[in-house]
Amino acid sequence: MRDPQRVTLNDVAAASGVSRATASFVLRDSPNQSISAATRERVRQAARDLGYVPHAIARALREGSSRIVVLSLDVALDGNYARSYVRGLDAELDAHDHALLVRYEHAGTEATLDAIAPRAVLRFGEPYLTGHELDDSGGWRDGLAAHVSAQIGYLAGRGHTRIAYALPDRETPLRAVRLRFADLAAERLGLSPVTPFSIPVSRTGAADSLAEFRAAHPAVTAVAAFDDDVALRVLAAMRDLGLAAPGDLAVIGFDDNGYGALATPALTTVHIDAEAHGRQAARAILGLDAADLPAAPGRVVGRESA
Amino acid sequence: MRDPQRVTLNDVAAASGVSRATASFVLRDSPNQSISAATRERVRQAARDLGYVPHAIARALREGSSRIVVLSLDVALDGNYARSYVRGLDAELDAHDHALLVRYEHAGTEATLDAIAPRAVLRFGEPYLTGHELDDSGGWRDGLAAHVSAQIGYLAGRGHTRIAYALPDRETPLRAVRLRFADLAAERLGLSPVTPFSIPVSRTGAADSLAEFRAAHPAVTAVAAFDDDVALRVLAAMRDLGLAAPGDLAVIGFDDNGYGALATPALTTVHIDAEAHGRQAARAILGLDAADLPAAPGRVVGRESA
DNA sequence: TCGGTGAGCTAAATCGATCTAGTAGATCGA
DNA sequence: TCGATCTACTAGATCGATTTAGCTCACCGA
Numbered sequence: 001m002r003d004p005q006r007v008t009l010n011d012v013a014a015a016s017g018v019s020r021a022t023a024s025f026v027l028r029d030s031p032n033q034s035i036s037a038a039t040r041e042r043v044r045q046a047a048r049d050l051g052y053v054p055h056a057i058a059r060a061l062r063e064g065s066s067r068i069v070v071l072s073l074d075v076a077l078d079g080n081y082a083r084s085y086v087r088g089l090d091a092e093l094d095a096h097d098h099a100l101l102v103r104y105e106h107a108g109t110e111a112t113l114d115a116i117a118p119r120a121v122l123r124f125g126e127p128y129l130t131g132h133e134l135d136d137s138g139g140w141r142d143g144l145a146a147h148v149s150a151q152i153g154y155l156a157g158r159g160h161t162r163i164a165y166a167l168p169d170r171e172t173p174l175r176a177v178r179l180r181f182a183d184l185a186a187e188r189l190g191l192s193p194v195t196p197f198s199i200p201v202s203r204t205g206a207a208d209s210l211a212e213f214r215a216a217h218p219a220v221t222a223v224a225a226f227d228d229d230v231a232l233r234v235l236a237a238m239r240d241l242g243l244a245a246p247g248d249l250a251v252i253g254f255d256d257n258g259y260g261a262l263a264t265p266a267l268t269t270v271h272i273d274a275e276a277h278g279r280q281a282a283r284a285i286l287g288l289d290a291a292d293l294p295a296a297p298g299r300v301v302g303r304e305s306a
Numbered sequence: 307m308r309d310p311q312r313v314t315l316n317d318v319a320a321a322s323g324v325s326r327a328t329a330s331f332v333l334r335d336s337p338n339q340s341i342s343a344a345t346r347e348r349v350r351q352a353a354r355d356l357g358y359v360p361h362a363i364a365r366a367l368r369e370g371s372s373r374i375v376v377l378s379l380d381v382a383l384d385g386n387y388a389r390s391y392v393r394g395l396d397a398e399l400d401a402h403d404h405a406l407l408v409r410y411e412h413a414g415t416e417a418t419l420d421a422i423a424p425r426a427v428l429r430f431g432e433p434y435l436t437g438h439e440l441d442d443s444g445g446w447r448d449g450l451a452a453h454v455s456a457q458i459g460y461l462a463g464r465g466h467t468r469i470a471y472a473l474p475d476r477e478t479p480l481r482a483v484r485l486r487f488a489d490l491a492a493e494r495l496g497l498s499p500v501t502p503f504s505i506p507v508s509r510t511g512a513a514d515s516l517a518e519f520r521a522a523h524p525a526v527t528a529v530a531a532f533d534d535d536v537a538l539r540v541l542a543a544m545r546d547l548g549l550a551a552p553g554d555l556a557v558i559g560f561d562d563n564g565y566g567a568l569a570t571p572a573l574t575t576v577h578i579d580a581e582a583h584g585r586q587a588a589r590a591i592l593g594l595d596a597a598d599l600p601a602a603p604g605r606v607v608g609r610e611s612a
Numbered sequence: 613t614c615g616g617t618g619a620g621c622t623a624a625a626t627c628g629a630t631c632t633a634g635t636a637g638a639t640c641g642a
Numbered sequence: 643t644c645g646a647t648c649t650a651c652t653a654g655a656t657c658g659a660t661t662t663a664g665c666t667c668a669c670c671g672a
Contacts, residue, residue: 006628008627009628010628018651018652019651019652020628020629020652020653021631021632022651022652024631025631025651028630030631033650033651034649035649035650035651036650036651039651055628055629056423057367057372057627058627058628058630058657059629059630060363060629061363061364061367061628061629061657061659062628062630062656062657063629063630063657066363086410090410100410101376101407101408101409102407102408102409102410103407103408104392104396104406104408117361117362203567232565232568236570239570259565261509262539262541263568263569264545264546264570266509314658314659315659315660316658316659324621325621325622326622326623326658327621327623327624327662328622330659330660331621331660331661336660336661339620339621340620340621341619341620342619342621360658360659361659363657363658364627364658364660365658365660366627366659367627367658367659368626368658368659368660369627369659369660
């Protein structure tokens with residue numbers, strides 16, 4: 001079932017009366033080759049006329065890896081961060097003649113990756129979402145630290161001094177990191193550390209947890225959430241308990257996921273434009289300089305809940 | 307930068323004292339080859355010992371296409387349908403030694419696809435979500451028709467006879483199809499056709515549209531929505547207008563997206579298990595029989611809004 | 613004892629692009 | 643006039659797996 005009309009480099013070489021090697025040199029623009037302008041033009045013209053498209057599989061076999069970058073995801077592509085990150089990554093790779101493919105992680109990942117010999121495999125969000133273990137000072141301009149800081153700062157600016165940090169009840173490596181940055185931000189603002197608080201997925205469970213938490217920590221007046229998902233669960237629990245935001249408890253989410261605007265009260269959240277992060281990741285993978293890229297700004301979208 | 311420790315077929319052949327051809331025959335289990343049991347065992351043992359993994363790029367070059375199937379998406383992978391579809395597709399391809407990669411559509415798609423010579427390119431949801439233009443009868447067991455029918459049927463079962471169909475205001479090829487199936491379902495149930503109704507993204511716009519719609523169609527007592535997203539917009543608009551669901555207007559969504567449960571009132575919706583659809587798509591692509599696969603059932607998740 | 617057959621294997625072509633190690637011929641300085 | 647150097651190109655190896663076309667025996671029947 002081979003494609004019978006595929007135009008190969010051999011065809012181009014034959015059509016322009018040169019060897020395959022010369023044709024390749026011209027089309028690849030290889031350095032250290034002296035080829036006359038006339039010949040170059042003939043080869044290029046032939047390639048254009050025949051509609052030559054290099055066969056990427058063959059090239060990959062020769063080069064040892066394909067021009068594909070795989071993004072490995074273990075979660076849904078939810079939230080504005082993820083969406084803008086992928087947009088930037090895709091655009092930048094495109095600009096450098098590479099392609100992005102997304103892989104949903106599960107068993108068998110190894111074999112899959114082997115199958116396309118990607119130039120690189122990227123785990124979603126690295127190094128933004130992880131890798132903060134050692135570096136406390138960095139990342140305050142546009143990293144996770146800055147974004148968490150904006151979240152806490154918004155609540156502080158509204159006069160809140162006792163703040164809870166609402167977390168999903170499943171384990172994630174991010175929990176500890178986010179909590180630490182929240183504490184650091186609180187410290188910088190002269191507040192006491194945030195009080196962590198897990199909220200379950202089930203709606204009744206969420207209400208029970210919140211009631212219990214409120215009883216144990218009556219001084220808390222505001223909740224910063226791990227993400228909008230968690231924040232929406234907090235809002236739902238509050239409604240079920242007859243509490244109003246922001247009056248009884250102010251709530252701020254993280255990473256504008258599109259559903260917060262539909263809640264009542266509408267969810268205040270942190271919106272992160274991660275397109276630059278995506279571009280940075282692309283440059284890093286390709287070994288290019290990324291110094292000229294802008295930062296990924298986070299801004300608070302003030303709605304009703306805080 | 308070639309991987310220096312890659313184990314090739316040559317290594318396996320050398321280690322087991324046979325030619326490359328023989329090794330390939332054994333490992334591929336090629337028919338029409340007579341190879342002694344002893345030799346087969348030696349080759350297999352060597353492959354195991356060395357940890358041989360066939361180089362998929364080389365194989366793809368030889369075979370003309372790789373064992374990769376690309377799923378082309380133009381939307382976010384939202385909702386339960388999409389997630390379960392991908393799960394099934396992935397699992398089934400895995401079972402047949404193929405791999406799934408997801409491609410987010412945009413300019414430059416052609417070049418990307420060329421780069422991995424995929425065995426097939428699949429557009430999301432086909433033939434479930436499209437291709438209904440000509441075929442009215444199909445899909446009443448587990449297709450889109452059946453699922454829309456379940457949605458309308460649920461409202462009918464609750465005594466509603468004048469039903470609106472809420473649609474997103476952006477154009478999508480699905481609008482017309484869904485609307486037709488809703489009308490067919492209404493007709494089967496002896497109801498008058500559904501009244502279409504577009505709801506904008508902006509929250510104030512949504513409230514205005516709904517108020518206007520209610521004024522124009524006072525007899526309507528229930529809304530079936532295009533998806534949960536639209537349904538949540540309807541619920542938000544209702545709250546903004548001081549209306550209660552299901553008292554003033556019953557609302558049912560479509561394709562349980564996870565956020566409906568957090569709304570107040572919690573959103574009643576149609577939950578579709580599309581894993582079988584994903585598996586069917588995989589079989590179709592690989593040219594295998596899919597007769598033994600189960601149907602993709604849809605069921606109504608009754609919560610509070612209808 | 614010869615032709616035929618089948619078992620058990622192998623050499624080499626193939627897929628398409630890349631790139632090393634050349635060759636042929638022109639030009640130049642001494 | 644000889645070697646050196648440069649320009650302009652090419653033959654062929656290479657990446658790794660698959661597969662066609664054979665090759666060498668052993669054995670069988672006549």
